[in-house]
Amino acid sequence: MIKGIHHISMKCQNEEEYMKVRSFYTETLQLSVIKECEACILLDTGAGIVEIFRDGTELLEKGVIRHFAFAVDDVQACVNAVEAAGYEVFIAPKTVHIGGDSAFPAIIAFCYGPLGEEIEFFCQGW
Numbered sequence: 603m604i605k606g607i608h609h610i611s612m613k614c615q616n617e618e619e620y621m622k623v624r625s626f627y628t629e630t631l632q633l634s635v636i637k638e639c640e641a642c643i644l645l646d647t648g649a650g651i652v653e654i655f656r657d658g659t660e661l662l663e664k665g666v667i668r669h670f671a672f673a674v675d676d677v678q679a680c681v682n683a684v685e686a687a688g689y690e691v692f693i694a695p696k697t698v699h700i701g702g703d704s705a706f707p708a709i710i711a712f713c714y715g716p717l718g719e720e721i722e723f724f725c726q727g728w
Contacts, residue, residue: 609644609651610670612717613658620656623716627652630687631672631680647672669712669720677709680723684713692720700726 614620624643627633633645633652645652674680677695685691693712700706708726715721 607650609653611653611655612719613655614717615658617656619716620654623654626687626689626716627654630683630689632683649673669722671710671722671724674723674725677711677723677725681711681713689716690714695723
């Protein structure tokens with residue numbers, strides 16, 4: 603039934619916030635623009651889409667989704683780019699074993715994005 607995650611979506615409250623979010627994802631994280639129109643921008647992650655709308659009206663609150671993770675080859679490079687852009691890395695790169703199983707190692711790190719979203723950089727099986 604499910605083939606994968608097609609996209610994640612975020613809404614910005616105003617043009618200034620939109621430009622900050624757009625810059626973070628296109629310049630800092632270097633996602634390619636698939637399409638940009640008056641209402642939103644679609645960015646290519648290589649395995650799904652980040653959709654950012656300009657027309658948010660509701661207050662930003664933490665919802666039921668804890669974070670989303672980008673599959674990456676170099677966690678430290680992502681952390682360096684995020685920190686250089688002035689964003690907080692709240693979990694520095696570290697090695698984990700998924701489910702406590704040493705056969706499934708990964709390197710992970712977490713940061714906050716411009717809307718307060720929690721982003722994980724995830725390199726499995728290095």
